[in-house]
Amino acid sequence: MRVERLSRDKIRFFLSLDDLMERGIEKEDMWRDIPKVHELFNDMMEQAYQELGFEIAGPVAVEVFALPAQGMVVVVTRGRTPHPSDFDELDDDDMYELEISLEESDQVVFCMNDFEDLVQAAIRLKPMLPEGSRVYAYRDRYYLVLDTDYELRTLQAAIAVLAEFGEASTTTEHILQEYGRTIWEKDAVKQITQYFAP
Template identity: 30%
Template sequence: MEIERINENTVKFFLSYNDIEERGFTREEVWYNRDKSEELFWEMMDEINEEAEFEVDGPLWIQVHAMNKGIEVTVTRAQTSEDGELEESPFSGDDSKKPFRPNIEVLDDSEENATIGPGGTMEWLENTFYFKEFEEVIMLSSRVKEYNVTTSLHSLEDIFYLHVLYDAPDMDDMQKTDLYSVITEFGTASNVTIHRLEEYGNVIMESDVFTQTDSFFGTP
C-alpha cells in the first residue's frame, strides 16, 4: 500500500488488488459486500494512523477512485460550521480527481457499525474508457446494445473516449460489472473526466453510442 499525506486533514492511499488479496479480501467483496468493504477500510485507516499519524476523530469525506490495478482512496476529515452542520464535500465540482465509479459520501465512525453515506452504500455512477482505434468501438457495440446506459463518444488527441453513465434505476452493480468487463475487452478504463472531454475534445456521438455505431458500421 502506498500512503501520501496531502495536508493536516487529508490523506491518500493506493491499494492494489494484490494488496487487497494479501489482506484476505477479494475484489468482489470490496465492491459488493458492505461489511467486508468497511472492515477493509478500517484496517487501512488503522495502518495509516500508525504510519502517517492520521487519526480518525469524526466524520470523513471519502473519494474512491477505481483504477486498472487497484483503488485510490482519498480521505478528508469533514469540517463543520458553527451551527454543527457538515460543510460541503471537498470533492465536489469539476475536480479532476472526482471519482468515476463510486459516488462520494460521508463516513462517520461515531457509531459502532459505521455506515457509508446517507443511503448506506457507495453508488457506482460512471466510467470513461479509451480506444486507440474506432474499429474497437465497432466490435464492442455489437456486444452491448442491450445495456440500458447513457453513452457519448468523444475524441481527444487522436484517441477515442467513451463515457458511460449508469443512470438506469434498475441497473445494479453486478450488471455494471458485467458491462465494465465487456468494455475492457476492447478498451481501457481512463481517468479522463467527462468535463475535460467536453471542454477540450470533440463530440463524435452525443448519445446512444452502441446503437448508432452498430447500426451504421455493424455487420448486417
C-alpha cells in the same frame, strides 16, 4: 495490480476489486492511516521498482480515483529527489511523505486506441446497454462514457467487455467535453452498431 509509467516522475496503478479484497481493504480505507494501506502502498512501490525502475524518496503526491464497480486507479507523482546526504537524516519511516487525494466518479470511462476497438465493444455491449452512453475523441483516442445508473450486475458485465477492448480511464467527461470532440452525445452504443455493425 497493473502499473504503467506516465512520465519520468509519474506512474499509474490499476487496482481491481479483487486486489483490494485480497488485502481486506475497502475503498474508504484508502483515506485512513492504517497498516494494511501502508502495506499496499509499499507493495505498489516494490512492483513499480521491479517493473519500471521507479524509486521514491521524499515527497510523493498520491491521487486515488475510485471507479464504479471496478476498483481504483492510483496515480503516484514523485516530488524532489533528495540528495544522498539527505538520507543520513532520515529513518525508515521518513523515506517518503504522502499527500493523498481521493476522487470518486459516478461514471465509467473507457479509452480505446482505435475506432475498430470501439465498434467491437459496442457490438458486444448493445444487448446490455442499448442507451445512455456517449463517445468523445481526445488526444487521438476514443472515450466511451457510461452512466452508473444500471444495475450492478449489468454494469460489471459491461466493464468486463470494455476491458477486452480498452482500459479504464481517469479522464473526466468534463475534460472530454471541454478539450475533446463529441462524436455521439447520446445512445452511442446503439448508434455505432446501427451504422458500423455488419
